[in-house]
Amino acid sequence: MGMANRHQRADFFPAVVRGVDRTVAMNSQIGATMASAESTASSGAREPDPHSRLVRTASGIYGLIVAGSVLASVGAHLSTGPLVVAVFVTTMVYWLSEQYAELVEHASAGHLPTWSHAREALRREWPVVSASYIPVATLLVARLFGATPSTAALIALFVIVVMLIVYGWSAGRASGLHGFKLLGMTLAGGGLGLLMILLKVSLAHFH
Numbered sequence: 001m002g003m004a005n006r007h008q009r010a011d012f013f014p015a016v017v018r019g020v021d022r023t024v025a026m027n028s029q030i031g032a033t034m035a036s037a038e039s040t041a042s043s044g045a046r047e048p049d050p051h052s053r054l055v056r057t058a059s060g061i062y063g064l065i066v067a068g069s070v071l072a073s074v075g076a077h078l079s080t081g082p083l084v085v086a087v088f089v090t091t092m093v094y095w096l097s098e099q100y101a102e103l104v105e106h107a108s109a110g111h112l113p114t115w116s117h118a119r120e121a122l123r124r125e126w127p128v129v130s131a132s133y134i135p136v137a138t139l140l141v142a143r144l145f146g147a148t149p150s151t152a153a154l155i156a157l158f159v160i161v162v163m164l165i166v167y168g169w170s171a172g173r174a175s176g177l178h179g180f181k182l183l184g185m186t187l188a189g190g191g192l193g194l195l196m197i198l199l200k201v202s203l204a205h206f207h
Contacts, residue, residue, distance in 0.1 A: 055124050055125065056124060056127050057127075057167065057171070059098075059124070059125045059126070059127040059128045059131070060127035060128075060130075060131040060167065061131075061164065061167050061189070062094070062128055062131075063091055063094075063095075063127055063128040063129060063130070063131030063132055064131045064132070064135070064160050064163055064164055064167075064193075065164075065192060065196070066090060066091050066094050066128070066132075067087050067090075067091055067131065067132035067135055067136075067160065068135070068157055068160040068192075068193060068196040069090075069196060069199075070083075070086050070087045070090050071083070071087065071135070071139075071153045071156055071157050071160075071196070072153075072157060072196040072197065072199040073199070074086060075149065075150060075152075075153025075154070075156075075157075076149070076150040076153065078149065079149055080139065080140065080143045080149055080152065083139070083149065083153065084136055084139065084140070087132050087135075087136055088129070088132065088136070091128055091129045091131075091132050092129055094128055095122075095125055095126065095128040095129050098125055098128065099118070099121055099122055099125065102121060103118070131163075134159060134163065135156040135157075135159050135160050135163075136156070138152075138155060138156045138159045139152045139153060139155070139156040140152075142155045142156070154197070157193065157196055157197050158193075158197070160193050160196070161190050161193030161194060161197065162190075162193075163193075164189035164190055164192055164193045165186055165187075165189050165190040165193075166189075167189050168185045168186040168187070168188055168189030168190065169182070169185070169186040169189075171185060172185035172186060
């Protein structure tokens with residue numbers, strides 16, 4: 001009887017060890033699967049939304065044109081401080097107007113966007129404002145180096161032309177354009193900036 005109990009205990013402990021090993025292996029496999037799923041979800045969350053990227057690019061171009069229009073129209077008539085304020089206030093108004101128009105569009109369709117949707121839309125469209133950072137910084141640096149307000153505004157406009165050219169070239173390359181088509185896309189962006197410079201020169205001439 002005692003011998004039988006000893007045999008049972010001898011068989012029992014290896015079975016327990018094997019059961020523990022199987023449990024640990026199963027838990028490890030489950031943990032690895034969950035970690036893989038979390039990693040996939042996390043990488044998916046970090047993956048940029050192509051639509052959002054397109055909206056940001058379009059908003060940046062729009063913001064540059066708005067900032068350039070302000071510099072062209074009042075750059076020769078305002079001192080540096082009021083001109084900077086005018087650029088930021090104008091781009092902010094356009095930024096908010098875009099979101100208000102979207103809100104009205106949703107309301108006309110019979111539903112209002114959620115606050116999280118509205119916040120995301122505001123963030124996505126922020127390049128309308130942030131696109132003016134570099135031209136405004138250029139304006140301030142030019143003034144620090146002794147340029148007149150009108151000349152500083154003109155320099156900032158040339159910077160906008162360069163940025164629009166870069167936007168056009170990048171868009172053309174992203175869409176697979178080459179040769180004259182890429183050149184046309186690039187020059188189209190620069191042409192908008194040159195029109196603003198012509199507007200500024202014309203307004204200064206007639207003032």
